[in-house]
Amino acid sequence: MSERKRLDYVDAAKGLSIIMIMMGHITSYYNPLDQWMSSFKVSVFYVISGFLMCYTGSVKNRTFKEFIKKLFMNICVPYIWFCVLGLLFKIVINLLRHKSIAAVISVVRVYAIHSVCLKGINSMWFIPTLIIGEIVFYILLRTNWFVWILYGIIGPFSITIFSVLYNKFEAIPDKHSVKYLGGTDLMSALGKGFMAAWFIGAGYLIYVIYKKLENKYIKLILGIIFSVSNYFISYINPHVDINLLKEGDRPYLFYVTGIVGSIGAIMILDFISSFVKLTFLDYWGKNSLIVMCTHTVLAYKAIAYEGWRWMAHFKEANSAEYILHCFIVLALLMLMQYTVIHIINNYLPFLIGRKKPKKAVATPVA
Numbered sequence: 150m151s152e153r154k155r156l157d158y159v160d161a162a163k164g165l166s167i168i169m170i171m172m173g174h175i176t177s178y179y180n181p182l183d184q185w186m187s188s189f190k191v192s193v194f195y196v197i198s199g200f201l202m203c204y205t206g207s208v209k210n211r212t213f214k215e216f217i218k219k220l221f222m223n224i225c226v227p228y229i230w231f232c233v234l235g236l237l238f239k240i241v242i243n244l245l246r247h248k249s250i251a252a253v254i255s256v257v258r259v260y261a262i263h264s265v266c267l268k269g270i271n272s273m274w275f276i277p278t279l280i281i282g283e284i285v286f287y288i289l290l291r292t293n294w295f296v297w298i299l300y301g302i303i304g305p306f307s308i309t310i311f312s313v314l315y316n317k318f319e320a321i322p323d324k325h326s327v328k329y330l331g332g333t334d335l336m337s338a339l340g341k342g343f344m345a346a347w348f349i350g351a352g353y354l355i356y357v358i359y360k361k362l363e364n365k366y367i368k369l370i371l372g373i374i375f376s377v378s379n380y381f382i383s384y385i386n387p388h389v390d391i392n393l394l395k396e397g398d399r400p401y402l403f404y405v406t407g408i409v410g411s412i413g414a415i416m417i418l419d420f421i422s423s424f425v426k427l428t429f430l431d432y433w434g435k436n437s438l439i440v441m442c443t444h445t446v447l448a449y450k451a452i453a454y455e456g457w458r459w460m461a462h463f464k465e466a467n468s469a470e471y472i473l474h475c476f477i478v479l480a481l482l483m484l485m486q487y488t489v490i491h492i493i494n495n496y497l498p499f500l501i502g503r504k505k506p507k508k509a510v511a512t513p514v515a
Contacts (some may be wrong), residue, residue, distance in 0.1 A: 156204065158419040159197055161427035163434030165414060166193045167441065171482055174272065174450050175475045180467040181384075182475075188383035188403070189410025190276065191391045194437075195282060195345045196411040198358075199352025202283075208290055208353075214288055220280060224438075226502035228269065228276040231442040234500075235270035236260050238447055266331030267338035271445035274341070274392055281342025286349040297350065305404045311340045312394040340394050351408055365420050367376040372416030379410035433483075436490045438501060443489050444482060453481040 169190035176183045202208045208216065209261050239260055260270055267277035289297050319333050362368060383389075383406050386397035396403035418427060433440065444450050459461075463474040498505050 158422040161418045161430035162287035163437050166190055167433050167437040170259045172479050175478050184387055185383045187389040188406035192348050192407030193411040195348035196352035199349035200356045203353045208287055214504030222502040224280050232264035235446040238271050253285035258396045262331040266334035268334035277338045278341040282345025282349050285346035308344050309400040314395050365423050368416040369420040372413050375409045379406050382406050388406035439490050439493050440486050449485045453478050
């Protein structure tokens with residue numbers, strides 16, 4: 150399969166998404182900013198995955214063996230490495246806090262179960278959902294159109310029922326054997342994986358239509374309409390948290406905002422990219438996997454947040470001052486993440502399934 154040109158606006162959309170995810174981990178839950186971001190900040194990753202699958206033809210043009218091999222190197226390898234690093238980090242931190250050996254063993258048990266049962270560590274929960282989602286979508290795409298359309302219709306209802314059952318099961322005390330052995334972790338990963346498959350399928354279909362739309366000004370107008378609509382709809386459906394399998398007070402609106410918000414962002418960024426290079430967002434989009442696997446797992450978010458809160462003494466409140474403080478914390482976090490990204494890309498690329506870049510060989514001057 151020949152390589153196709155990268156779509157800068159798609160990388161920019163991923164960059165916007167990962168920045169919103171970092172910001173969401175900084176702000177208190179359910180404040181107005183977080184409520185809006187939660188409506189599509191994760192869904193856009195799934196939508197873009199399907200969008201790119203259609204653009205590149207990577208699903209249709211690969212055998213299942215080739216597809217799994219690519220998926221393993223691009224997503225599974227980083228998940229394994231950062232689960233190991235995250236677990237080691239948790240052990241070291243607890244030892245530095247002079248925790249008892251029993252407490253350290255308990256930490257190892259909990260995070261090991263999380264990792265094996267596909268919950269991951271902290272923000273890494275997203276990685277297994279993408280793996281499951283892409284595999285499910287690959288299988289769906291190779292069935293007949295009726296099955297695909299049927300899943301598109303009943304998928305959200307099935308996931309909503311599953312999420313209700315999951316949250317009731319999650320309320321069972323920890324001593325319950327199934328929960329103790331990571332049963333709810335696996336349930337959560339599967340539920341979110343099938344949710345991801347639905348959004349991936351939507352993204353695939355969106356590109357089929359989107360590639361026919363060539364007028365950039367129509368894209369801008371539609372992008373603004375979708376984005377503004379998403380902003381207002383998001384306030385009708387509060388309490389969205391995909392990590393906890395919560396689709397909000399009105400679950401059906403979660404799927405609406407996930408699609409509308411994603412399309413709106415893609416269209417606006419596509420329009421802007423026709424005039425200027427979206428270098429900043431593009432950078433974070435291309436390195437979003439590294440950020441997802443490190444900013445909470447290795448406590449960079451906690452360092453930035455607690456460090457600034459200690460200096461500024463800001464209170465958690467839904468005020469303009471509080472949001473300003475959160476943006477400052479975000480800037481500090483991004484500075485730290487920039488260093489991490491540079492180190493991994495240049496010295497430890499195997500952590501993300503890549504080979505170390507070759508050094509340029511100087512051409513001798515005659």
